[in-house]
Amino acid sequence: xxxxxxxxxxxxxxxxxxxxxxxxxxxxxxxxxxxxxxLKGVDCVVLPGGFSYGDYLRSGAxxxxxxxxxxxxxxxxxxxxxxxxxxxxxxLLELGLLPGAMLRNKNLKFLCRFVHIxxxxxxxxFSHKGKKGQVLKIPIAHFDxxxxxxxxxxxxxxxxxxxxxxxxxxxxxxxxxxxxxxxLNCIAGLMNKQGNVMGMMPHPERxxxxxxxxxxxxxxxxxxxxxx
Amino acid sequence: xxVRILVSFKDxxxxxxxxxxxxxxxxxGYGFIKDVRQGKVFEIDLKDIPRGELEKAIPxxxxxxxxxxxxxxxxxxxxxx
Numbered sequence: 001x002x003x004x005x006x007x008x009x010x011x012x013x014x015x016x017x018x019x020x021x022x023x024x025x026x027x028x029x030x031x032x033x034x035x036x037x038x039l040k041g042v043d044c045v046v047l048p049g050g051f052s053y054g055d056y057l058r059s060g061a062x063x064x065x066x067x068x069x070x071x072x073x074x075x076x077x078x079x080x081x082x083x084x085x086x087x088x089x090x091x092l093l094e095l096g097l098l099p100g101a102m103l104r105n106k107n108l109k110f111l112c113r114f115v116h117i118x119x120x121x122x123x124x125x126f127s128h129k130g131k132k133g134q135v136l137k138i139p140i141a142h143f144d145x146x147x148x149x150x151x152x153x154x155x156x157x158x159x160x161x162x163x164x165x166x167x168x169x170x171x172x173x174x175x176x177x178x179x180x181x182x183x184l185n186c187i188a189g190l191m192n193k194q195g196n197v198m199g200m201m202p203h204p205e206r207x208x209x210x211x212x213x214x215x216x217x218x219x220x221x222x223x224x225x226x227x228x
Numbered sequence: 229x230x231v232r233i234l235v236s237f238k239d240x241x242x243x244x245x246x247x248x249x250x251x252x253x254x255x256x257g258y259g260f261i262k263d264v265r266q267g268k269v270f271e272i273d274l275k276d277i278p279r280g281e282l283e284k285a286i287p288x289x290x291x292x293x294x295x296x297x298x299x300x301x302x303x304x305x306x307x308x309x
Contacts, residue, residue: 058296094296101298108244148241148299182244 001225004032004042006072006088008063013049013085013205020205021046025221034066044081044224045072047088049141049203059102059144060090069095081125081224082197086142089189089199097197098190099157100149105142106182112141114213115180117165117188117202118172124191126198127164129223135172136165136216138202140180145201147183147190154184165189165200229274230308231286235295236267270294271307282306 003021007014014031022029030040039045052063063069069091076082076097084092092098105111114137119130130136149157157163166186169178179186181201189200204217237243243265250264277285290302 057294061293061296101296103241103299104244106244108248146244150240150298 001027001043002041003027003029003044003046004039005029005046005048006032006034006068007048008034008050008052008066010052010054011048011050011087013087013203016203017046017048017085017205020208020217021221024208025218025225027221027225032068034063034068036068037071039068039071039075044083045075047072047082047084047091048205049086049088052087052091055087055144058090058094060087060092060094063087063091064094073097076192076197079194079196083126083220083224084197084199085203085205086140086145086201089201090144092197092199098192098199099153099162100147100190102144103146103148103182104144105146105180110141110143111145111180112139113180114139115188115202116168116170116172116178117200118168119219120163120166121161123161123228124164124195124198125224125228126191126220127223128228129226130219133172134219135168135170136202136207136219137170137214138204138207138217139214140202141206142181142201145181145183147181147185147187147201149184157187157190158185160193162190162193163187164191164198165202229276229282229306231272231274231282231304232307233270233272233286233290233294233302233304234267235270235290235300235302236265237299238301241299267300268294 165188207214207217
């Protein structure tokens with residue numbers, strides 16, 4: 001599977017994501033410059049973490065107007081696989097490819113640490129190599145990760161089983177303390193209704209080799225490269 | 229012509245920054261303050277355009293760019309003719 005990692009001004013996880021996909025997972029991977037109008041024939045577009053456009057206005061708000069985003073939207077509409085990590089997730093929310101929005105973390109702190117997330121739905125193109133209820137140890141690094149959606153939208157998301165990951169403790173239990181940023185329903189990652197676009201705040205590329213303290217993030221990349 | 233646009237969180241959305249400012253004001257002794265909501269102000273300098281066009285354009289750019297309608301609302305006014 002050919003991956004394309006989008007580079008915005010201010011992206012800072014593009015190299016890590018490229019490394020994880022190309023060197024660790026062993027897939028052909030290329031960079032996609034945000035000003036181009038060319039997806040270079042990739043099978044999956046990854047929007048990496050960072051601070052696109054300095055997070056001016058709102059996180060991900062300006063990146064959504066980058067020229068390449070028109071192609072990314074068409075690609076997603078045609079069923080193409082799109083993954084947004086951290087700032088990439090925020091861009092997907094601003095683009096409207098995923099429902100909801102991000103608020104500032106509940107404690108108003110930038111959080112950079114390992115967290116535990118539980119696989120809620122493993123019947124997806126992003127998680128089928130994992131088990132339902134499996135707990136993954138993956139780091140987060142964000143200021144605006146407090147997921148919000150209006151009540152009726154949230155209800156819809158839950159009904160359609162669009163939630164892939166929730167913040168839990170290391171044993172997979174939901175509690176206030178484990179929900180580090182205050183997200184509604186402890187949501188750490190979710191997909192669109194069609195199941196081809198997914199966004200998550202934790203960084204799987206930073207948990208893709210034992211050397212990094214965890215290789216739990218690989219389950220996501222490994223799910224994506226084989227048919228469900 | 230100048231327009232001022234005020235973007236703030238919808239009433240249904242929690243505003244942790246506003247809460248923190250409120251707590252700080254309480255600490256300073258301003259106990260009469262009931263609530264604080266924090267927002268953003270945009271002052272936009274523009275060419276003179278017909279009123280009708282302006283009334284269409286300002287809500288449009290507020291909805292499309294300046295505010296995220298899922299969590300934010302906006303009001304606007306002309307501050308300089």
